[in-house]
Amino acid sequence: MNSILVRSAESAFAVAATLAKVVGAHVSGVPSDVPDEEFVRALDDPEVVMGVVAHNDGVWKIVRRSAVPIVLVPPTMVAAQYGIERVLVPLDGTEEASYAVAESVRLFCAAGIEIMVLHVFDSTTVPAHWDQAAHARAAWETEFLARFCAPYFPGLCQTLTLRSGAVGDNIVDVAAEQADLIVLGWSQRLEPGRAQIVRNAVATATVPVMLVPVTSG
Template sequence: MYERILVPTDGSDCADYAVEHAIDIAEQYGAELHVLSVVDSRDVSHSAPAISPQQVEETLRERAESVVEAIADRAADAGVEAVTVVEPGIPDDVVVDYAVDNDCDLIVMGTHGRTGLERYLLGSVTERTVRRSAVPVLTVRASDE
């Protein structure tokens, strides 16, 4: 049923909880796991004047690469093949396009990564992905534990 599962991550606890589910599903179905982190272009463009946008993007990219590699290691420990990708852009646009371009059968993502005022100002990436995705989206709420 599932050959390619996409798990977008921003490195948050909620996204990490979704990763657990994605790895488990990929393991059960023998699916390839695509681990995607998006360097949000809006974060780069709103950087402090003392820091160049290139420095901000490089820092965010390095963090994202570290996150996806750590997830790939977890997947490998479970016997799941993983593809890691870090892309710039608007997160929900990149997630929806990536799923289509790579023939993903399922997207597994946390219900929210950002918190507080930031979430309300930007809206929910997960909500917009669910509304726009051509493939099923499994949303995972973070555990209270």
């Protein structure tokens, strides 16, 4: 049976238990003092489909090396109150990002979890003439859903939430108001200047963040 591997922490176990019910897995725990290298090796077990850890400064050593999604649990989260009804899926308008999270999104949808797709414009990506045609937004949304949602999670994305401004801040704010989990695809690269959105989400989100390694489609 598939398993979710969790490194001991009350909040991490609560999140893992909820996720296990959603994806039809069981929870396997390791002590909180298990070294990062040993935890990463345990994640390589073919039955492990996901890892759950409490966020701390050293957690990137795990996340960068894991071949399976890792859920990072914020230190301020109250374990007893955790449940999943709505998942936020930010998409940047690339097929790579949609492909990365497709399997996870389908699992959540199969369990009856509501999916919120979010796209954030910045000053360089707002469509031309956005404010000049009454139908512009509707036409843009239809095209976005057809290109970046329908092929990867067919029938699951009927609406799209749009925001403008700082991408990372908007993701965190929308999640705090409306979601129980953030799902982000990422390249597992942390060189200077890279993964700023992922870093911001992990550092400031008040809900758990699932980081899904991007692989070629």
